Amino acid sequence: MNNLSDEEILQLFQDKKMQSKAFAMLVQKYQERLYWQIRKIVLSHEDTDDILQNTFVKVWKGLQNFRYDSQLFTWMFRIATNESLTFLKEKQKKHLGYSNGEVEEMLLANLESDEYFDGDKAQLELQKAILKLPEKQRLVFNMKYFDDLKYTEMSEILDTSVGALKASYHHATKKIETLLKLNEV
Template identity: 45%
Template structure:
């Protein structure tokens, strides 16, 4: 999305008469990007829909808090990432009460049961390796690797310094490589 398109959406969102139309444009343009981001983080299409809906509700309710100090997409990713991390924390608390099973095994079973997952065995192993990462480290990896966001933007999304993000990304890559090497052997 270029700056002119973002500006047009923001203009509509700020005008009370065009707010609904602007929000519709925001959902059409950014909804698919946020959906992909959340799917990578949560690894379950059913959960993504709930978290995306919560994200969009928060965006709509708090549009007046967007100060344009960053790009609109950065603000949206931040809200989506925070919603996903909160959801993951609540899931982990619930799962700890139920089971002490390894999160990578749980992720593998969840992915195989998901009707939208059609990946092969290597993709399944990658998803299991991602699931084994700590939540925030996984978010950093996904934003950098898949969404190809610069560290400066990820820093705004996560509220973490660029140096810490680089270290976190490097550690995530090493952990994933290690898991995938073990799978290949």
């Protein structure tokens, strides 16, 4: 039952009696990919869990009206990304007066004390460098470097041209390499 295609799951979802079952299948199919997308943006597991659940609640609400203007996964990925960015903005608002950099430093401090972070010194330095990137470059870098998403998929999710994404990724890798060299990792 878990090998159903997106179309088959959506068809099942249209049947009121099967709605919950179909949705559970959808959650199981995409939970991990969405989790890691969110986790790389907000870093802590607790925050990721909260945002992921919000994402799925929004997917449930929007699924009735979902039309195949984009792929189901791309649409869900976009919701997850927007939810994560909104979370960061709200966090910044809560700590009024904090600049972008300070919020990122706070995220990093949380990461170091997070019991679900198991990285060595080099991995921590890499996360520090990623956090120093502008928001868009950070998203592009995470999607390409860790998840190896296709530029066409990223283009749909981030609503940016493939050319601009390639340029963003190039700039991001150069900046990270420079930062790592500075820290002599």
